[in-house]
Amino acid sequence: xxxxxxxxTFEGGDGTGKxxxxxxxxxxxxxxxxxxxxxxxxxxxxxxxxxRQLLVTGDKDKFDAVAECLLYYADRRVHLASKxxxxxxxxxxVLSDRFAxxxxxxxxxxxxxxxxxxxxxxxxxxxxGDFKPDLTLIFDLDPEIGLARSFKKAEGMAxxxxxxxxxxxxxHKRLRQGFLExxxxxxxxxxxxxxxxxxxxxxxxxxxxxxxRFGLS
Ligand code: TMP
Numbered sequence: 001x002x003x004x005x006x007x008x009t010f011e012g013g014d015g016t017g018k019x020x021x022x023x024x025x026x027x028x029x030x031x032x033x034x035x036x037x038x039x040x041x042x043x044x045x046x047x048x049x050x051x052r053q054l055l056v057t058g059d060k061d062k063f064d065a066v067a068e069c070l071l072y073y074a075d076r077r078v079h080l081a082s083k084x085x086x087x088x089x090x091x092x093x094v095l096s097d098r099f100a101x102x103x104x105x106x107x108x109x110x111x112x113x114x115x116x117x118x119x120x121x122x123x124x125x126x127x128x129g130d131f132k133p134d135l136t137l138i139f140d141l142d143p144e145i146g147l148a149r150s151f152k153k154a155e156g157m158a159x160x161x162x163x164x165x166x167x168x169x170x171x172h173k174r175l176r177q178g179f180l181e182x183x184x185x186x187x188x189x190x191x192x193x194x195x196x197x198x199x200x201x202x203x204x205x206x207x208x209x210x211x212x213r214f215g216l217s
Contacts, residue, residue: 005035005092006214007084007131009099012139013176014165015146015153016195017202021139022095024203025210029093032216037087040097042075045082051075056161065111069123072103077127085131099133100124101182101190106164109178110171133189135213137206138179141195143172 008025010018022038029036043052055063055071063071076099087094103123107115147165154160164171183190191209193202210216 005088005090005094006134007088007094007096008210009096009101009133009136010139011098011101011105011136011179011182012195013105013141013143013146013172013179015149016139016141017149017199018137018139018195019097020199021137021193021202021206022097024199025206026095028203028207029216034093034216035091036093036095037083038095038097039079039083041079041099041102042072044075044079044084044096047078048075053159056163057159058163060163060166065107065115066119069103069107069115069120072107073123073127076100076103080128080131096133099136100128101136101138101179104182105175105178109181110164110167110175112174135209136186136190137209138183138190138192139195139202140176140180140192143169143176145196147172 010022012018019040026036026038041048042055043049051071051074055068055075079096084094084096104117104120108117108120147169150165151162154162154165180192183192193205195202197205
């Protein structure tokens with residue numbers, strides 16, 4: 001039995017269904033007796049919740065890409081130091097709805113590379129160091145479908161968390177390609193899941209990947 005838990009990140013555009021898959025995996029792991037925690041970025045901690053409000057609501061132009069990177073990394077640092085790393089040390093598996101690949105996809109590719117890639121790499125080094133996810137699942141879906149779902153979900157929200165959704169289709173097409181680029185660059189860490197498949201089919205695929213990688217039976 002391993003002493004340390006695994007850090008598994010769920011990535012993809014808005015409305016790809018990754019949060020549903022994260023919840024299903026958490027339930028599956030719990031049934032298998034594997035201690036696990038569901039968390040997210042931004043907003044996995046109390047401070048993070050405040051940063052989340054700033055980041056995902058309101059006028060899309062209130063921060064530029066650099067300011068966004070700094071705020072997402074502030075959230076990430078608090079999240080890692082106060083929650084993720086201690087849980088992993090205790091042997092729990094940590095399932096995170098988004099992590100640093102989202103910053104590359106949204107703030108680098110989404111903004112058409114207006115922030116130098118080196119800036120993101122430097123921030124990663126400062127806030128995260130050499131740590132990285134044991135596995136990253138990237139949910140890939142046509143952004144027209146994802147955005148429509150996201151806006152529909154937001155209809156029921158008092159404060160709408162659609163600041164990034166409102167950047168338009170081209171932004172979201174670029175970040176989708178960005179996620180695929182990330183997967184190509186790091187094939188041992190990243191697995192792309194076709195998010196147009198049914199919820200059940202995707203869940204089966206996720207369980208298969210997890211079982212093969214981490215030896216669950
Ligand atoms: P969520 O709706 O999946 O919880 O994510 C919040 C929004 O923040 C989503 O539109 C993606 C965006 N985001 C970034 O732009 N950069 C990041 O680093 C992260 C973690 C999220």
